[in-house]
Amino acid sequence: MRFPLGRILMALSLLVAAHSVGADTKLTLQALFKDKAIVLVDGARRVLKVGETSPEGVKLVETDTKAETATVAIDGKTQVLRLGMVVAASVGGKGLVTLYAGGGAHFFADGYINDAAVKFLVDTGATIIAINSQVAARAGIDYKSTGRQEIVSTASGMARSYAVKIAKVQVGEITLHNVDASVIEGKFPQQPLLGMSFLGQLDMTREGDKLELRQR
The missing domain is CATH 2.40.70.10 (Acid Proteases)
Known part of the structure; x- marks a missing residue:
C-alpha cells in the first residue's frame, strides 16, 4: 500500500512536535488576555486560547488577568507563568x-x-x-x-x-x-x-x- 508523501511528512512533523519540549525549554508569558495568552516557547511566538496546545506541546490551562499569570501544562504537569518572567519548562x-x-x-x-x-x-x-x-x-x-x-x-x-x-x-x-x-x-x-x-x-x-x- 502506498501513502501520499504529504501525509507522511505531516505525520513526521507532528511526531517531532509532540516530543519537542525539553527540560531546558524557555517559556515567557509575553501578553495576557481573558482566556487567551501569547507565550514565547524557546523564542517562538504562540497565541493560545484556553484549552489549546502549541506545536511544542504547551497547553494553556487558564489565565488570570488580575494576578497577571497564566497556567500552562506540559506533559501533564502544570506551571504558572508571570508576565515578562522567563522560566524553564519543569519536565526535567x-x-x-x-x-x-x-x-x-x-x-x-x-x-x-x-x-x-x-x-x-x-x-x-x-x-x-x-x-x-x-x-x-x-x-x-x-x-x-x-x-x-x-x-x-x-x-x-x-x-x-x-x-x-x-x-x-x-x-x-x-x-x-x-x-x-x-x-x-x-x-x-x-x-x-x-x-x-x-x-x-x-x-x-x-x-x-x-x-x-x-x-x-
Missing part, C-alpha cells in the same frame, strides 16, 4: 527547577508558602526565608502565637520580627517542610526572600543567567 524530572535571571540579574521563582501563592526573590545572602506580616496572614501563619520575637534592621529602620517554622514551602517540583523563616511586621520585604534555610537543602548550579535547583 522530579525535584528539579530551572530559573532564568530577570531584570537586574535577579532570579525569581513562583511558589507557595503553605497554600498561598507567592513570587520569591532568590537571595543566597539571606540565612532564612523572610516574609512580611501580610504574606504570613495569607499563608495562615499565626506568628505572634508560635514565633520567637526578635528585632531586625530593615531599610525603613528597626522592626519587630518573629522566628517561625513554615509547614510547607514549594517551588516548582520541590517541596520542603518545617522550614525556618522570619516574619517581619509591616510591608518589608515587599518580595518574599527565598533564603538559605530553603536553598541550603538543595544542590544549586549556576551557569550565566541560568540557575538550577535540585532536591537532594
